[in-house]
Amino acid sequence: MKIKRAYIVLTAAIVLLIFLAAFGRLGLGETALYCLILFLILILARRTGATDTSSLDLAGHEGEEDQVMRAMSDAMAAPCFILDWRGNIIHRNLAASGIVPRAEVGTPIFFAIRHPAFQETIEVARQTRLPETTEFQQIGGGKQWYRAAVAPFQVGTSPNLRNLLLVVMENQTEQRRTETMRVDFIANASHELRTPLTSVIGFIDTLLGPAAKDEAARERFLTIMRAQAERMSNLIEDLMSLSRIELRQHLKPSGRAELGKILDEVVEGLQAQIAEADVTVTVDKKVDEASVPGDHDELFQVFQNVVDNAIKYGASGKKIEVTLKPARLGSTEGFEVAVIDYGPGVAAEHVPRMTERFYRVDAETSRKKKGTGLGLAIVKHIVQRHRGELTIKSELGLGTRVAVFLPK
Numbered sequence: 001m002k003i004k005r006a007y008i009v010l011t012a013a014i015v016l017l018i019f020l021a022a023f024g025r026l027g028l029g030e031t032a033l034y035c036l037i038l039f040l041i042l043i044l045a046r047r048t049g050a051t052d053t054s055s056l057d058l059a060g061h062e063g064e065e066d067q068v069m070r071a072m073s074d075a076m077a078a079p080c081f082i083l084d085w086r087g088n089i090i091h092r093n094l095a096a097s098g099i100v101p102r103a104e105v106g107t108p109i110f111f112a113i114r115h116p117a118f119q120e121t122i123e124v125a126r127q128t129r130l131p132e133t134t135e136f137q138q139i140g141g142g143k144q145w146y147r148a149a150v151a152p153f154q155v156g157t158s159p160n161l162r163n164l165l166l167v168v169m170e171n172q173t174e175q176r177r178t179e180t181m182r183v184d185f186i187a188n189a190s191h192e193l194r195t196p197l198t199s200v201i202g203f204i205d206t207l208l209g210p211a212a213k214d215e216a217a218r219e220r221f222l223t224i225m226r227a228q229a230e231r232m233s234n235l236i237e238d239l240m241s242l243s244r245i246e247l248r249q250h251l252k253p254s255g256r257a258e259l260g261k262i263l264d265e266v267v268e269g270l271q272a273q274i275a276e277a278d279v280t281v282t283v284d285k286k287v288d289e290a291s292v293p294g295d296h297d298e299l300f301q302v303f304q305n306v307v308d309n310a311i312k313y314g315a316s317g318k319k320i321e322v323t324l325k326p327a328r329l330g331s332t333e334g335f336e337v338a339v340i341d342y343g344p345g346v347a348a349e350h351v352p353r354m355t356e357r358f359y360r361v362d363a364e365t366s367r368k369k370k371g372t373g374l375g376l377a378i379v380k381h382i383v384q385r386h387r388g389e390l391t392i393k394s395e396l397g398l399g400t401r402v403a404v405f406l407p408k
Contacts, residue, residue: 069155069164076168083109083165087122090164099144099171109167113138118148125150125165135172145172188358192235192373196228238374242357245298245381253386257299259290259324259335259406266303267322270311277315281307286325290335292406298382299406305375306339306402314341317399327405329389334407346394354392355380379404 070091073080079096081089087108096103103112110119121134131151138144147170155162203221211217263283267274274281310320320341327336346354350361358373376392383390386406394400 073166079169079171081109081167081169083122083167085126085163085165087165096169099146099169121148121150122165122167125152143173145176146170147172185357188373189235189239192358193232196231199228200225235374238378241301242374242378242381245378245385249381249385251385253293253295253298255293255295256291257294257296259292259299259337260285260287262296262300262303263322263324263337265300266307269304270307273308273311277311279311279315279318279320281311281320281322283322284324286323287335290324290326292335292386292408294386294406299386302379302382302404303337303339305379306404309375310339310341310343310400310402314343314399316344317342329405329407332407334388334405336403336405338401338403340399340401342399345396345399347396348394351392351394355390 069082073082073091073093076093077095079099080093081096081103082091084090087110089103089105089107089109092100092103092105100112103109109122113119115136115138117134117136121132125132129152131149133147133149135145135147138146149168149170151166153164153166155164203225207218207221211221263285267281267283270281307320307322314320320339323336323338323340325336327334346361353359354361355376357377360373380390383404383406388404388406391403391405392400393403
C-alpha cells in the first residue's frame with residue numbers, strides 16, 4: 001500500500017511540474033511549494049480513505065488515485081479539467097466552472113470549447129503522449145484570450161492502468177490588452193519624438209552648410225529649433241509624469257488637499273496664457289471649504305491641464321467658467337469641479353476617446369498649440385488614483401464641459 005501511495009504522489013508531482021514548465025513558471029521555490037501541497041493532500045487522502053462519494057468513479061469503484069487527482073485539481077487556482085482519453089470531462093474544478101459554464105461533467109470538452117487550435121492540441125497530445133500548449137480566442141460573453149496546456153498522464157497500475165488528459169487554462173485577455181497598449185504607446189511616443197527631432201537635425205545641417213553665414217536664416221532657424229526642443233521636452237516630461245502616476249495607481253493618497261486653494265493657484269499660474277488668448281476665466285466657489293483626501297501637486301496638475309486645455313481650444317468662446325460645488329456620486333458625497341468653455345466643441349464620436357494616450361481630435365491644431373496628446377490621459381489616471389470620476393461632455397458649436405468628482 002505504501003508503494004502504491006508513493007506512486008500516486010510521484011505521478012501527481014510530475015503532472016504539476018510539467019505544467020509549471022509549460023507555463024514558464026518552473027522554479028525551485030514553486031516546485032517545493034507544490035510538492036508540499038501534494039504531501040498534505042496525501043495525508044488528507046489517507047485520512048478520508050474511501051468515504052468520499054463525490055470523487056471520480058472511472059472504473060466502477062473509487063480509488064485513492066481518484067481522491068488525489070480530484071483534490072489536486074481543486075487546489076489549483078487556474079481553471080483545470082481532467083478528461084478521459086476520448087476527451088470527455090470527468091472532473092472540472094471551480095475555476096473551470098466559472099470560465100466555461102457549458103463544460104458539463106460527462107460531456108466532450110469540445111462541446112464547450114470549439115476552437116480548432118484547442119481541438120488540434122488535444123489530438124496532438126493524445127498522439128504524441130507529450131505536453132502541448134496553445135493560445136486561442138474564445139468568442140461569447142466578450143472576446144477572451146486563453147492559453148491552454150494539455151498533458152497526458154496515467155493513473156493506476158496494470159491491469160487497471162488508465163490514460164487521462166489534464167487541461168489547465170490561463171486567461172491572457174488582460175496581458176494581451178496590456179501588450180497591445182504597450183506596443184501602441186511605444187509606436188506613438190516614437191512618432192511624436194521623431195518628428196521634432198528630424199526637424200531639429202535638418203535645421204542643424206542647414207546651419208552648418210548653406211546658411212552658415214546667413215544671420216537672418218540662423219536666427220529664424222534657431223527660433224524654430226528652440227520650439228521643437230521645447231516640444232520634445234514637454235513630451236518627455238509628460239511621459240515621465242504618466243509613468244510615475246501609473247506606478248502609484250493602486251496607492252490611495254494619504255494627505256489632504258483644499259480644492260478652492262488649488263483652483264486659485266491654477267488660474268493665477270495661467271495668467272500669461274489667459275492674457276495671450278484674450279479670454280476671461282471666472283472661478284465660482286459654492287462652498288467655503290472643499291477639503292478632500294488627495295495629493296496637492298497631483299490635483300494641481302489635473303486642474304492645470306483641464307483649464308489650460310480650455311484656454312487652448314476654447315478661447316474663441318471668449319470666456320471660461322470654473323465652478324466648485326458639493327456633489328454626490330451614488331452614495332458617496334464629495335465635490336465637483338467643472339471647467340466649461342464656449343469654444344468650437346468636439347463631435348460626439350471623439351469624446352469617449354479624448355482620454356486615450358496620444359489621441360487628438362485635430363492633430364495639426366494640437367501640435368501648433370504645443371499639445372503632447374497626454375494631458376487628459378494624465379488627468380484620468382490621477383482622478384482614478386483619487387477614487388474620483390472624470391466626465392467630459394461636448395457638442396459642436398456649443399463648447400466643452402470637463403467635470404471632476406472627488407470624494408470627501
